[in-house]
Amino acid sequence: DAGITQSPRHKVTETGTPVTLRCHQTENHRYMYWYRQDPGHGLRLIHYSYGVKDTDKGEVSDGYSVSRSKTEDFLLTLESATSSQTSVYFCAISYPGGGETQYFGPGTRLLVL
Amino acid sequence: QQQVKQSPQSLIVQKGGISIINCAYENTAFDYFPWYQQFPGKGPALLIAIRPDVSEKKEGRFTISFNKSAKQFSLHIMDSQPGDSATYFCAASMSGSGGSNYKLTFGKGTLLTVNP
Numbered sequence: 001d002a003g004i005t006q007s008p009r010h011k012v013t014e015t016g017t018p019v020t021l022r023c024h025q026t027e028n029h030r031y032m033y034w035y036r037q038d039p040g041h042g043l044r045l046i047h048y049s050y051g052v053k054d055t056d057k058g059e060v061s062d063g064y065s066v067s068r069s070k071t072e073d074f075l076l077t078l079e080s081a082t083s084s085q086t087s088v089y090f091c092a093i094s095y096p097g098g099g100e101t102q103y104f105g106p107g108t109r110l111l112v113l
Numbered sequence: 114q115q116q117v118k119q120s121p122q123s124l125i126v127q128k129g130g131i132s133i134i135n136c137a138y139e140n141t142a143f144d145y146f147p148w149y150q151q152f153p154g155k156g157p158a159l160l161i162a163i164r165p166d167v168s169e170k171k172e173g174r175f176t177i178s179f180n181k182s183a184k185q186f187s188l189h190i191m192d193s194q195p196g197d198s199a200t201y202f203c204a205a206s207m208s209g210s211g212g213s214n215y216k217l218t219f220g221k222g223t224l225l226t227v228n229p
Binding site: 031033040041042043044045048058090092094100101102103104105106107 | 119145147149154155156157158159162202206208215216217218219220221222
């Protein structure tokens with residue numbers, strides 16, 4: 001799994017609560033990404049990071065924020081969870097010289113009630 | 114605006130048959146086209162990838178065919194096996210300068226079922 005862990009792996013929360021998902025890599029790769037996967041929508045990019053403290057928005061960033069204070073950790077925060085954010089969240093990493101290949105973590109299944 | 118369109122949504126093939134999944138893209142700046150395979154409960158994993166300087170790439174039973182003029186590419190799985198049953202995603206990205214940051218745009222996926 002390319003040295004990527006995600007935590008928690010499963011979470012149930014209530015509407016309006018903040019939620020933070022963590023992606024941890026042991027590969028020291030520069031680029032990290034957060035995706036959500038929903039039936040009929042495939043994988044959609046939420047936010048990505050191209051270095052420590054360097055982040056940018058993806059196509060579905062509304063309602064999400066990210067932080068990267070260390071190379072190995074990329075945090076995704078749902079400021080106030082909504083039922084529409086029920087999804088499976090995947091973290092991915094890539095590195096220059098490795099081409100555009102992205103390596104994915106095992107995913108976090110989030111249910112917002 | 115969906116930049117990568119994938120079809121079919123689902124596909125059922127008999128063991129030993131050929132599975133074909135198609136993708137079309139709109140952005141002519143895309144220059145890297147990977148296919149990912151995903152098993153239930155797992156993250157997607159790179160299966161095979163192609164760049165537009167070649168029209169075909171083969172790795173074992175998996176082949177990508179690429180048609181630059183038509184802006185289409187497809188995945189062919191020869192001698193399909195039950196173990197190939199998974200969801201397949203095509204994707205595209207831009208490399209090089211311009212700050213693309215290796216972002217991938219994914220198709221919506223194809224659920225492949227190979228019957229024994």
